[in-house]
Amino acid sequence: MSDTPPPNVWAAPAGSAPQWPAPAQGRPPTAQGGPPFGAPTVQQPPTEAAPAGSAYHEQARNGRQKTPQRVGEFLLVLVGNLVAPLLVIACGAVVWYVLGLDFAEDGERILGDPLADEALSLLSIAAGILVVMLAVRWCGSRPAGTVASVLGRVRWGWLARCSAVAFPLIVLQMGGLALWGYLTDGEESLAGDFPGWSQFALGLVVLWALIPFQAAAEEFVFRGWLAQFFGGFLTSPWPGIVIASALFAVAHGLGELSGFALLFYSAMWWGWLTVRTGGLEAAIAVHVANNVTAYGITVALGQLAESGNAADAPWQALVLELVAAPAYCLLIARLATTHGVRRLSPGGPAGRAEPAESAEPAGRDEPADRAEPAV
Secondary structure: OOOOOOOOOOOOOOOOHHHOOOHHHHHOOOOOOOOOOOOOEEEEEOOOOOOOOOHHOOOOOOOOOOOHHHHHHHHHHHHHHHHHHHHHHHHHHHHHHHHHOEOOOOOOOEEHHHHHHHHHHHHHHHHHHHHHHHHHOOOOOOHHHHOOEEOOOOOOHHHHHHHHHHHHHHHHHHHHHHHHHHHHHHHHHOOOOOOOOOHHHHHHHHHHHHHHHHHHHHHHHHHHHHHHHHOOOOOOHHHHHHHHHHHHHHHHHOOHHHHHHHHHHHHHHHHHHHHHOEEEHHHHHHHHHHHHHHHHHHHHHHHHHHHHOHHOOOOHHHHHHHHHHHHHHHHHHHHHHHHOOOOOOOOOOOOOOOOOOOOOOOOOOOOOOOOOOOO
């Protein structure tokens, strides 16, 4: 009988490494080819942009938009744009009361000083920017800047170009309306009392400082968020543009029929231009130019306490707008093509650094994997 022990069939072959490494500190080994035990798991980013080549109205299509998220985003924007302005007005009224200043007695305004009351109104509307940005980030799980443009930010260079076109055009349009009124009604159309240079300058400084935020807020809500909300589940941008235009006109109040038609007509053109240029810059520029010019005239005539809004626009203003709105939008669309302004999202991770200039180099090709929407 041999003294040699029988071979161990469970032992690993000589010179080879064991199939499973010894677990450290008693932890179980991982499956072969899997990640090491205790390795950090890859977490989903808090926000995600739309796929590359998405049009402006498709920026909500990031794969995170289910029915609960859409309903939550809608309710947050709706309630937020009702509550936030009230909070701003309430805070302004409290400060006004603490300062011991008088309140308005006509029931149409809150503060006794027309300039302060108008400034408070503009500031309350401006709160809509924050409401929209929080809603798309919290409920839409996408970068808040995608409401501004397909690049995820305001394209400041393109905004400056649009403003250079919008301001002269609006001044010409307002001047034509004033001349029309003068030829029709005489000097009564320009009746008013100049408030003095100090009050005039103060009014311009205060109002012109707030108008860009007020106008941008309205564009964020109507041309921006509403178009993208409907674009999240509809292929065409036109349902969102039409609904947003109607709501934009209603939001200015029920005035003259000509005023409602003017607002709806302008909003339709601005909605088309927003999708065509891939951002809100063109609409913001003309909206700011219009309000800056209108408030400047109102302050100069000392009519700030009696100022209305575009809902009260006469039919002469509508006639001029029938020409001015398409002229501006078609010219800006042409400039966007000339300067190669991007209207489809470039893709890449959210927060990716973009060139300092908003306008892309002329002739730069859009992604070829999909056709652009017909707008």
